[in-house]
Amino acid sequence: MEEAALVSALADRLAALPRVRLAHLPTPLEPLDRLRAHLGAAPRLWVKRDDCTGLGLGGNKVRKLEFLLAEALAQGADTVVTGGVVQSNHIRQTAAAAAKLGLECHLAVMTGRVPRVDPDYNDTGNILLDRLFGAHCVTVDWRADRNAVIGSLMASLKARGRNPYMVPYGGSSATGAMGFVLAAAELLEQAQSLGVRITHIVHASGSAGTQAGLTVGLAALAPEVELIGLDIDAEPDRVRRDVTRVAHEAASMLGMPDMLRDRPITVLSGYAGEGYGLPTNGMLEAVKLGARLEGLVLDPVYAGKGFAGFIDLVRQGRFAADDNVVFWHTGGAPALFAYRSLFASFVVARLDLTQPG
Numbered sequence: 001m002e003e004a005a006l007v008s009a010l011a012d013r014l015a016a017l018p019r020v021r022l023a024h025l026p027t028p029l030e031p032l033d034r035l036r037a038h039l040g041a042a043p044r045l046w047v048k049r050d051d052c053t054g055l056g057l058g059g060n061k062v063r064k065l066e067f068l069l070a071e072a073l074a075q076g077a078d079t080v081v082t083g084g085v086v087q088s089n090h091i092r093q094t095a096a097a098a099a100k101l102g103l104e105c106h107l108a109v110m111t112g113r114v115p116r117v118d119p120d121y122n123d124t125g126n127i128l129l130d131r132l133f134g135a136h137c138v139t140v141d142w143r144a145d146r147n148a149v150i151g152s153l154m155a156s157l158k159a160r161g162r163n164p165y166m167v168p169y170g171g172s173s174a175t176g177a178m179g180f181v182l183a184a185a186e187l188l189e190q191a192q193s194l195g196v197r198i199t200h201i202v203h204a205s206g207s208a209g210t211q212a213g214l215t216v217g218l219a220a221l222a223p224e225v226e227l228i229g230l231d232i233d234a235e236p237d238r239v240r241r242d243v244t245r246v247a248h249e250a251a252s253m254l255g256m257p258d259m260l261r262d263r264p265i266t267v268l269s270g271y272a273g274e275g276y277g278l279p280t281n282g283m284l285e286a287v288k289l290g291a292r293l294e295g296l297v298l299d300p301v302y303a304g305k306g307f308a309g310f311i312d313l314v315r316q317g318r319f320a321a322d323d324n325v326v327f328w329h330t331g332g333a334p335a336l337f338a339y340r341s342l343f344a345s346f347v348v349a350r351l352d353l354t355q356p357g
């Protein structure tokens with residue numbers, strides 16, 4: 001298909017999909033000039049603020065939920081079911097969206113994935129918000145058959161006469177990825193209005209829907225932009241496989257199954273450290289630099305490790321002087337509070353109020 005025809009076909013097909021508005025869009029695109037100066041970087045650095053999608057303290061999942069929950073409503077669902085770890089941003093945003101749409105929300109909350117946690121990890125941050133949004137939580141051991149637990153939750157809800165809709169893990173299916181196909185178009189439009197030519201996008205990749213949607217959107221609208229997903233799960237091959245699969249499913253859903261032929265999928269490893277949810281020195285430095293140079297709030301599990309990778313790639317000289325490199329901030333700030341002991345040493349000075357001034 002010729003480029004202009006492809007763009008208009010994509011716009012028509014996206015517009016035809018059911019969508020329920022939940023997010024504050026467009027999210028801001030902001031320069032990272034103080035970070036750039038600190039790093040002595042030649043390329044211009046930007047941040048796409050998907051931590052500001054609004055609903056339930058925001059994050060990248062709200063974009064996916066606009067399409068997933070529209071599908072749920074179209075199917076007459078009155079209840080949503082999903083699963084995730086205790087500090088999952090996905091289940092928090094799903095619980096908030098369900099509250100806003102008046103849907104009952106049931107969460108399979110998976111414990112034991114992160115081996116070393118703060119004493120209040122199980123009660124603060126995202127899980128506190130899940131409860132606040134009125135979600136019904138059942139606890140499941142991460143090592144147990146999690147899918148079976150979700151399956152029996154669905155069955156018991158149906159037996160009670162409910163009509164439940166299952167939101168996939170991380171909101172990562174072709175339907176959820178549509179939110180990020182649109183997000184690619186949103187970013188390109190913003191860049192165009194600023195007169196900026198985006199050359200690279202870097203972000204934390206996990207359950208794959210974010211990268212899959214951006215892959216499809218960029219393939220159609222700006223194939224020259226390099227998309228770099230950073231593995232934060234310590235499972236780069238699994239992430240690459242999932243991004244490839246979901247991106248192809250999303251392209252097929254849009255009636256463009258051949259669009260991704262020859263399109264490389266880049267998932268870099270090296271930023272997850274010992275494993276999911278475990279701290280790295282790079283993450284700690286990145287969280288600190290983001291906060292102190294740009295007023296950004298990054299979390300230790302996703303965006304903090306993503307930002308560490310972004311900073312490392314800049315330091316490695318991966319980008320040219322005339323490049324414009326975007327860090328896609330996928331949110332996650334509530335999890336910061338569940339890791340408070342990690343950040344206790346960030347206090348640089350204490351006021352001693354017992355001494356006369």
Ligand SMILES: Cc1ncc(COP(=O)(O)O)c(C=O)c1O
Nearest residue numbers: 089206207208210302330331332
């Ligand atoms: C804050 C944050 N960033 C990034 C991701 C990864 O996005 P995806 O699961 O679409 O790969 C997640 C997923 O849970 C997240 O919560």
